[in-house]
Amino acid sequence: MGKIHVVTDSGSDLSLEVKERLGIHVVPLTVQFGSEIFKDGEEMSTSEFYTRLKNEIEMPSTCQPSPADFVAMYEKIAQPGDTIISVHMSSKMSGTYQSAVLASTMLDSSVTVKVVDSKAASMGLGLVAVTAAQGVQAGKELDEILSDVQHTIDHLQVYFVVDTLEFLKKNGRIGMASALVGTMLSIKPILTLVDGEVAPFEKIRGKAKALKRVRELVVEFQEKFPEKKIRAAMSHATTSEEATQIAEALSRILPLEGEVLIGEIGPTIGVHTGPGVIALFLFAM
Amino acid sequence: MDVINGVTLKNMLLVAARNLDQQKDIVNALNVFPVPDGDTGTNMSLTLNAAVKELERAENNEVGRLTTLLARGSLMGARGNSGVILSQFFRGFSDGLAHVKGEATGEDIAHAFDSASKTTYRAVMKPVEGTMLTVARVAAEAAEEAAEEGADASAVIKAALLGAQKSLADTPNILPVLKEAGVVDAGGQGLVCIFEGFWAGLTTSPEEMEEILAEQGTPEKEAVDFSRLGEEVLVNKYCTEFIILGEGIDPERIRAELESKGDSMIVVGDEHVTKVHIHTDHPGQVLQFCGDLGNLTEIAIDNMMLQNQEFAHHSDNHRLDYAIDNVVGFPGVAEHSAAPKGVGIVAVVAGAGLADIFRSLGVDSVVTGGQTMNPSTEDLVTAVNSVHAESVIILPNNKNVIFSAQQVKELVDKKVGVVPTRSAPQGISALMYFVEDDSLEENVAAMESGMGEVKTGEVTYAVRSTVAGDLQIEERDIIGLAEGKIAVVGSSPDDVARDLLRTMVDDESTVISVYYGADQMAEEAEDLSATLQEEYSHCEVEVYPGGQPLYYYIVSVE
DSSP: OOOEEEEEEGGGOOOHHHHHHHTEEEEOOEEEETTEEEEBTTTBOHHHHHHHHHHOSSOOEEEOOOHHHHHHHHHHHOOTTOEEEEEESOTTTOSHHHHHHHHHHHSOTTSEEEEEEOSOOHHHHHHHHHHHHHHHHTTOOHHHHHHHHHHHHHHOEEEEEOSOSHHHHHTTOOGGGGGGTTOSSOOOOEEEEETTEEEEEEOOSSHHHHHHHHHHHHHHHHHHSTTSOEEEEEEESSOHHHHHHHHHHHHHHSOBSSOOEEEEOOHHHHHHHOTTOEEEEEEEO | OOOBOHHHHHHHHHHHHHHHHHHHHHHHTTOSSOOTTOOHHHHHHHHHHHHHHHHTTOSSOOHHHHHHHHHHHHHHHOBHHHHHHHHHHHHHHHHHHTTOOSOBOHHHHHHHHHHHHHHHHHHSSSOOTTSHHHHHHHHHHHHHHHHHTTOOHHHHHHHHHHHHHHHHHHHHHHOHHHHHHTOOOHHHHHHHHHHHHHHHHHHSOHHHHHHHHHSOOOOOTTOOOGGGGGGOOOOOOEEEEEEEEOSSOOHHHHHHHHGGGEEEEEEEEOSSEEEEEEEESOHHHHHHHHHTTSEEEEEEEEETTOTTSOOHHHHGGGHHHHHHHHHHTOTTTSOTTSOOEEEEEEEEEOSHHHHHHHHHTTOSEEEEOSSSOOOBHHHHHHHHHHSOEEEEEEEOOSTTTHHHHHHHTTTSSSEEEEOOOOSHHHHHHHHTTOOTTSOHHHHHHHHHHHGGGOEEEEEEEOSSOEEETTEEEOTTOEEEEETTEEEEEESOHHHHHHHHHHTTOOTTOOEEEEEEOTTSOHHHHHHHHHHHHHHOTTSEEEEEEOOOSSOSEEEEEO
């Protein structure tokens, strides 16, 4: 019986420490500023990215990894008889999942690839990948790991606050939140993901109020599952002090399973959400 | 006069409408708060005029037919709280005369006044004494007493008038806010004007009225003295209305230009579409001036002196307000080919900037009005009907419009919910909680709780001297109101806005919004917001052009 490997993409926003500790492999997307192309995390760091995002007039874009990129990763890590769980960003937001599916058909049959649509992005995807990797480390059977992964996907609740809807809109990732565009007031919408797509959750005026509201939503989430431990993660494109503060507040409110995973939103997601984003991911174990 | 026939009844109502129209500025000035939007007189006058226009459609002068038209016309034309209450007065009056065939006796009239009084009380949820309700009741009681003593129709009306006048004089003794402000109740004064008109219409035959109207002269605007009525002569006989379509139209400039050309002037709209209504003797000059500003459309000129003229299209003209939104073609209003939305929204907003903000937040139809001009119930009915949705939420955004908005429920086939917003910021706050896919009931509940998350402040000027609590206020002083109550007084709008916000902002506040009025410069507003941002570093300060008339600033804190 071969080994089980976990692969995800750079839309997962997992920190280097978590990736190394849990042995999660990441296939990078590419970020394009004009004619310049960079591999996320390998050829461009997160801080470089936000500096350029602020200074460049032209909107950057992302490009999914090619099936060949996935084939190269799969062949590098797997021996004949091994299994790969390849979890990726919502297929409604990115073609990455599709590339991985194509790649899986291009391998010889000695390696099995299970490609999973996380219906999420950023640390939501990160949590799904972590669930898979922890299952592997705990020595669980493939079927049990896949069922844990599906449970995480089905029960994940996402809230995120963006400074501006401009980036989501220009990159065509705004989904059902398009109704919020064009408002003349400065509104900090709380957004969510519904079936893998961005959807409006609530309209709030002012970021401070929006974050206050997110905290209330965390309490409401816990009240829905009084008996359960809750797993939480957050990702951000803001100061790490602010992120740490929110994480500490979270651990005070919630009976948490494990630490609050904190990820910085990298270029892959940052292209679509812009600066100042704070995202929260919760699920009841 | 022993009995009253239909012709006399109609005459009474026509004279009452004239009298109220002449005295509406006096009634307007009786506002408890010295803010420039005291328009009780205008609202009552427009309501009665709508009813009278309906009367002119009568194919015969049967009392029953006339009173039915009176009730309907006043209901559809009702503007503002006082207009709605007045429409209920006429509804009750009409019910009280429903059984009369031919001629009404003193007893019938007394019964009608009693029915009118009772209906007005039923119309308000919490009747307050010392208001027009009391005046209506005391008048009815006096009429009843006279009828019981065998008085004829004219004596009953005289008794009612005397009762109303006595009751009006007593309103400051019943309602302390009136005494403090040194005024009698405005709605009560309006009602007294109507009773005065009834009495005059009784003793002045239609022929004599014709003679008086045929003479030209200057009305005594200051005259509260009823005895002058017989000498009054109607000027500004042409009711002139039209819509200007163009670019960069400035309603304020039109107002300033037309002010000297007539009275009863209403200029509403924005830089693209503006509706003008004015009573003038020089409709040509008015049209010429406005024709230079853009394309004129929906032009209607009526000679108000020719009483028997068919005013059919005139009665329909409130619909034009709502045509405005369709003309401009806001999405979702004109495109009726698509499937109807579940829940649509109508908002009453004064000011082009605020109107744009409300539209950008998903409002389907904006009814212009609120501060200077309360929309009529019919205006709201038309707007609700113009929204392509199965049910409609109305945001009145003004305490004086909530009542008319609630009347709409009974007048349309759609399901209507009213979120009782009392200011534009409350309306905006409520809209944050609107979810298109939710039901009308869910939305109304969520929006009602959401509207409370914001505090509203307004900066305007005092239209007369008064005392509010510890504050001595002189006419033309700049005053700041927090949640509708005078909180600060000063001499500059910017300083008053700053002082006002000091009473409103606390440590929990996160957002301060400043909507500057039609007469404010963007630079002034930006300067104000910069100093506010400095003072309240824990808040986000946002500034928007509101374009509202009369109010230098509307501010909100949340």
